[in-house]
Amino acid sequence: MDMPAPDPAILARKAEIVERLSALLPSDAVIHDPTETRAYECDALTAYRCPPLAVVLPGSTEEVSKVLAACHAMGVPVVPRGSGTSLAGGALPTADSVILGVARLAEVLETDYENRFIRVQTGRTNLSVTGAVEEDGFFYAPDPSSQLACAIAGNIAMNSGGAHCLKYGVTTNNLLGVTMVLMDGTVVEMGGAHLDAAGLDLLGVVCGSEGQLGVVTEATLRILRKPEGARPVLMGFDSSEVAGACVSDIIKAGVLPVAIEFMDRPCIRACEDFAHAGYPDVEALLIVEVEGSEAEIDAQLGMIMEIARRHDPAELRESGSAEESAAIWKGRKSAFGAMGQINDYICLDGTIPVSELPRVLTGIGEMSRKYGLGVANVFHAGDGNMHPLILFDANAPGDLEKAEALGADILTLCVEVGGCLTGEHGVGVEKRDLMGTQYAPADMEAQMRVKDVFDPRWLLNPLKVFPLEASASRRAGLQDAA
Amino acid sequence: MLSPESETDLAEAVRAAKGPLAIRGGGTRRHAPEGCDPLETRGLSGIRLYEPGALTMVAGAGTPLAEIEAMLEAEGQRLAFEPMDHRGLLDTEGVPTIGGVVAGNVSGPRRIQVGACRDFMLGVRFVDGTGAVVKNGGRVMKNVTGYDLVKLMTGSHGTLGVLSEVAFKVLPATEMTGVLLLEGLDDDGAVKALGAALGSPFEVTGAAHLQKGTDGAPVTMIRLEGFEKSVAYRAGKLQELLSAFGDFTVETDPERTTAGWRYIRDVVPFHNREGDVWRFSVKPSDAPVIGARLGAAELIYDWGGGLIWALSERGADLRAAAAPFEGHATLVRAGAETRARLPVFQPEPAPLAAISARLRTRFDPRGILNPGLMG
Numbered sequence: 078m079d080m081p082a083p084d085p086a087i088l089a090r091k092a093e094i095v096e097r098l099s100a101l102l103p104s105d106a107v108i109h110d111p112t113e114t115r116a117y118e119c120d121a122l123t124a125y126r127c128p129p130l131a132v133v134l135p136g137s138t139e140e141v142s143k144v145l146a147a148c149h150a151m152g153v154p155v156v157p158r159g160s161g162t163s164l165a166g167g168a169l170p171t172a173d174s175v176i177l178g179v180a181r182l183a184e185v186l187e188t189d190y191e192n193r194f195i196r197v198q199t200g201r202t203n204l205s206v207t208g209a210v211e212e213d214g215f216f217y218a219p220d221p222s223s224q225l226a227c228a229i230a231g232n233i234a235m236n237s238g239g240a241h242c243l244k245y246g247v248t249t250n251n252l253l254g255v256t257m258v259l260m261d262g263t264v265v266e267m268g269g270a271h272l273d274a275a276g277l278d279l280l281g282v283v284c285g286s287e288g289q290l291g292v293v294t295e296a297t298l299r300i301l302r303k304p305e306g307a308r309p310v311l312m313g314f315d316s317s318e319v320a321g322a323c324v325s326d327i328i329k330a331g332v333l334p335v336a337i338e339f340m341d342r343p344c345i346r347a348c349e350d351f352a353h354a355g356y357p358d359v360e361a362l363l364i365v366e367v368e369g370s371e372a373e374i375d376a377q378l379g380m381i382m383e384i385a386r387r388h389d390p391a392e393l394r395e396s397g398s399a400e401e402s403a404a405i406w407k408g409r410k411s412a413f414g415a416m417g418q419i420n421d422y423i424c425l426d427g428t429i430p431v432s433e434l435p436r437v438l439t440g441i442g443e444m445s446r447k448y449g450l451g452v453a454n455v456f457h458a459g460d461g462n463m464h465p466l467i468l469f470d471a472n473a474p475g476d477l478e479k480a481e482a483l484g485a486d487i488l489t490l491c492v493e494v495g496g497c498l499t500g501e502h503g504v505g506v507e508k509r510d511l512m513g514t515q516y517a518p519a520d521m522e523a524q525m526r527v528k529d530v531f532d533p534r535w536l537l538n539p540l541k542v543f544p545l546e547a548s549a550s551r552r553a554g555l556q557d558a559a
Numbered sequence: 560m561l562s563p564e565s566e567t568d569l570a571e572a573v574r575a576a577k578g579p580l581a582i583r584g585g586g587t588r589r590h591a592p593e594g595c596d597p598l599e600t601r602g603l604s605g606i607r608l609y610e611p612g613a614l615t616m617v618a619g620a621g622t623p624l625a626e627i628e629a630m631l632e633a634e635g636q637r638l639a640f641e642p643m644d645h646r647g648l649l650d651t652e653g654v655p656t657i658g659g660v661v662a663g664n665v666s667g668p669r670r671i672q673v674g675a676c677r678d679f680m681l682g683v684r685f686v687d688g689t690g691a692v693v694k695n696g697g698r699v700m701k702n703v704t705g706y707d708l709v710k711l712m713t714g715s716h717g718t719l720g721v722l723s724e725v726a727f728k729v730l731p732a733t734e735m736t737g738v739l740l741l742e743g744l745d746d747d748g749a750v751k752a753l754g755a756a757l758g759s760p761f762e763v764t765g766a767a768h769l770q771k772g773t774d775g776a777p778v779t780m781i782r783l784e785g786f787e788k789s790v791a792y793r794a795g796k797l798q799e800l801l802s803a804f805g806d807f808t809v810e811t812d813p814e815r816t817t818a819g820w821r822y823i824r825d826v827v828p829f830h831n832r833e834g835d836v837w838r839f840s841v842k843p844s845d846a847p848v849i850g851a852r853l854g855a856a857e858l859i860y861d862w863g864g865g866l867i868w869a870l871s872e873r874g875a876d877l878r879a880a881a882a883p884f885e886g887h888a889t890l891v892r893a894g895a896e897t898r899a900r901l902p903v904f905q906p907e908p909a910p911l912a913a914i915s916a917r918l919r920t921r922f923d924p925r926g927i928l929n930p931g932l933m934g
Binding site: 191192214235242243250265266267274275277278284285305324331333431459462496501502515520 | 613666674675691703708709711715760785788840844862908911914
C-alpha cells in the first residue's frame with residue numbers, strides 16, 4: 078500500500094496552519110505536538126501509521142465549519158475521524174493532513190418516541206445511542222461488532238452493518254437525516270424526521286462515502302421498539318456445503334431470522350479454547366436467532382429446526398433460557414478476540430451471493446494451503462457477508478505481505494463469483510488498489526464525479542477509496558472538477 | 560421514438576442524440592414533454608437472474624412489473640416495498656416497469672416498516688448523459704465498495720442516466736394478513752393511534768387513515784402480517800394497547816385485506832375525480848396540523864401520518880398553504896397550466912439545489928436527459 082510523499086510546502090507551513098486553527102478553537106482543541114499527534118497515527122488497521130500535521134477536536138458544527146473553511150482556504154487536506162475503529166484505514170492520516178476528530182460532539186439533541194427517531198451529534202458511540210433510549214424500550218438497530226467504541230460519524234462514513242442487518246438493514250436504511258459540513262465550510266441539512274428525499278437522494282450517496290464528501294456532525298436516526306424477546310438456536314454440520322444449503326432453505330421457507338451466523342472449524346476451535354462456550358467440534362456451525370413473543374419464537378424456531386433436521390445436523394441445540402442464549406452467542410461474539418489470542422490476523426469483509434458459499438469456501442481452503450497461512454471463517458451467512466480471518470505472524474519477515482496477497486486473492490474470488498470487495502468495513506486504503514477488480518474505469522469515474530461536486534479541490538480524505546492513479550489528476554488540480 | 564434493444568444500443572442512442580430525450584419506462588406516469596424525443600426502455604426487458612434462496616433478482620429496466628411479481632409469487636416471495644400502480648390516479652395506460660419504479664423510488668404502504676424502493680436496491684447499470692455505460696453496486700445484500708450511486712440513481716427520474724438493469728432484494732411473502740379497523744376517528748386521533756401502533760413491538764406493516772372510507776365514514780387501518788398465530792397474537796395485543804381509541808374489528812379475509820391496501824397504495828379514492836393531487840412527506844405527528852392547513856377536498860394519511868395524499872381544487876398551491884413545514888411536497892397530478900406555474904418537486908434549499916444541479920451537469924453535461932423535470 079503506497080501513500081504519496083507529503084506536500085513539503087504544507088509541512089513547511091505547519092506553524093502558520095496551527096496558528097490559524099488555534100485562533101478558531103479553544104486552546105485544548107488543537108493538537109500539534111508530535112508526541113500527542115502520535116495518538117492519531119492510525120486507526121484499527123494498525124499495520125499502517127503516520128502522525129498527522131495536526132489534530133483538531135471541534136465542539137460544534139460551527140467550529141467544524143470554521144476549521145474546514147480555513148483548511149480549504151489554506152489548501153490543507155483534512156482526514157475526518159470518528160472513534161478510529163476503521164479496519165480499512167479510513168481514518169489513516171498523512172503527514173501533510175489535519176485530522177478532524179468528532180469525539181467532542183457526543184450529545185443527544187432530541188429523542189422523539191412518537192415519531193420514532195433520535196437526533197444525535199455524530200461523535201456519540203453506536204452503543205450509547207441505544208443506551209439513550211433502551212430504558213424506554215427502544216433501540217438503534219445497526220450493531221457493528223465495534224459498537225462499544227465506534228462513532229455514528231464513522232458508521233455513516235462506512236455505512237456500517239452488523240449481525241442483525243438481515244432483518245433491520247444497515248446504516249443507510251436507518252439514517253433519516255444529517256447535518257453535514259462541506260469542505261468549504263458550507264453547512265447543509267439533508268433529510269430529517271420525514272421519509273425520502275425531496276429531490277435527488279443525496280443522503281443515500283453521503284452514507285458510505287468514507288468521509289470524502291463532507292463531515293457529518295449531526296444525524297437523525299430511526300429507532301425501533303425492542304421486540305418482546307429473542308432466542309437463538311445452534312446447529313452443527315459435518316460440512317460447510319450442508320450448512321450453506323440449510324441457510325438457503327431457511328430463507329426460502331419464508332422465515333426471516335434476525336441473524337444467521339456461520340463459523341467454520343478453525344474458528345470454532347479457537348473460540349472454544351478462548352471462551353469455553355461449549356461449542357461442538359464440527360465442520361460448520363450456525364447460530365440462527367429469531368424474535369417475537371414466546372409463542373412466535375416457538376413457532377419460528379419449530380420451522381427452522383424442522384428444516385435443519387432435514388440436513389442431518391451433528392448438533393441441534395435450542396436455547397432454553399437467557400443463560401443458554403448468552404452461551405450460544407458467547408463464542409461468536411468473542412471470535413475476533415479469540416483469534417487475536419493465538420495469532421495476528423487480517424479480517425476480510427467480502428460479500429458473496431449466498432449460493433456461492435460452498436465454492437468460495439473450497440477456494441479459500443485451496444488458497445490457504447497454497448500460501449501456507451491459516452484462514453478461519455466467521456460470517457453473516459444470511460446476507461453472504463464473509464469475514465475470513467487470515468492468520469499470520471507479524472514478527473516473521475514477509476508474513477504480512479503474504480497475508481495481504483492472500484487477502485487480495487480471496488477478495489478477487491468474491492468479486493468473480495458475483496460478490497464485492499467489502500460488505501460493511503469500507504474500502505479505505507486497505508482495498509483501494511483492488512477497486513479495479515470490481516469496477517471499470519467508467520464506473521469509478523462516475524463515483525469520482527460525485528466527489529468533484531461535493532469537494533471540487535479534493536481536500537477531504539483524498540487518498541482513500543479510489544486507486545491513486547485513478548484520482549491523481551483530480552488531486553493535482555489538473556482536472557476541471559465541477 | 561427511440562427504443563433500444565440492448566444496453567449497447569441504448570448507449571449509442573444517447574451518444575447520438577441531437578436534442579433532449581424523454582425517458583420512458585411503461586409510460587404510466589407522464590407523457591413526453593414537448594420538444595423531447597421519447598426514449599423508451601421496453602426493449603431492455605427480461606429477468607436475468609432470480610435466486611429465491613438469496614432473496615435476489617436482477618432484471619432489465621424495461622421488464623414489466625407484472626412479470627416480476629408473477630415470478631416472485633410462484634416462489635412465495637414479493638417486492639416488499641409495495642410499489643403503487645399510477646394508472647388509475649393519473650388516468651394513463653401502459654405497463655409499469657421495474658425501471659420506472661426505481662427511477663421514481665416508488666414505494667407503498669409497507670414502506671413504513673420495511674423501507675422504500677431505494678432500501679431494496681442492490682445494483683444498477685445505466686447509461687449516463689455522455690453515453691457511457693456505468694455499473695454500481697452488485698447483486699449482494701451488503702456492499703459498501705465505493706460510493707452508493709444505487710441510491711443516487713433510485714428516485715433520480717432519469718435525470719442522471721437511463722437505467723438499463725437493476726438488481727434488488729426481495730422478501731418472503733407472508734402467510735396471512737390481519738387488518739385492524741376502526742371507524743370514526745378524526746385526523747388527530749387517527750395519527751395518534753397509528754403512532755402508538757408503530758411504536759409498539761408488534762411489527763405493523765401498514766398504518767393508514769382515510770377521511771372517507773368506502774361507506775363515507777373515517778376509517779383507520781393497521782396491518783399485521785406473518786404466520787397465522789402470530790398475527791392473531793399481535794392483533795390481540797394491539798387492541799389492548801389501543802383500547803382508548805375505540806373498539807377495533809379485525810379483518811382477515813385475504814381478498815378484502817389485499818383490496819383494502821391496494822385502495823390506499825393506488826390512492827383509489829382520488830381516481831376519476833376532479834382536482835389536483837399532492838403528496839406530502841412530513842414528520843408523522845405534524846400530519847394533522849399540516850393536513851388542516853391544506854384546505855383540501857379530501858385527505859388520505861399513510862405511513863402513520865408521514866405521507867399525506869391531498870385532493871384539491873385545480874391550481875391551488877398546497878405547498879404554499881402548508882408552509883412552513885418540515886418535509887416535502889410533490890405535485891403528482893395537475894394540468895399543464897398548473898405544472899408550468901408550480902414546480903412538481905419541492906424546491907430545495909440553495910446549497911442542496913446547487914449540489915443537485917452540479918451532479919446533473921456532471922452526469923449529463925449536455926442536459927439532454929429529462930431536462931427540467933427535477934429542477
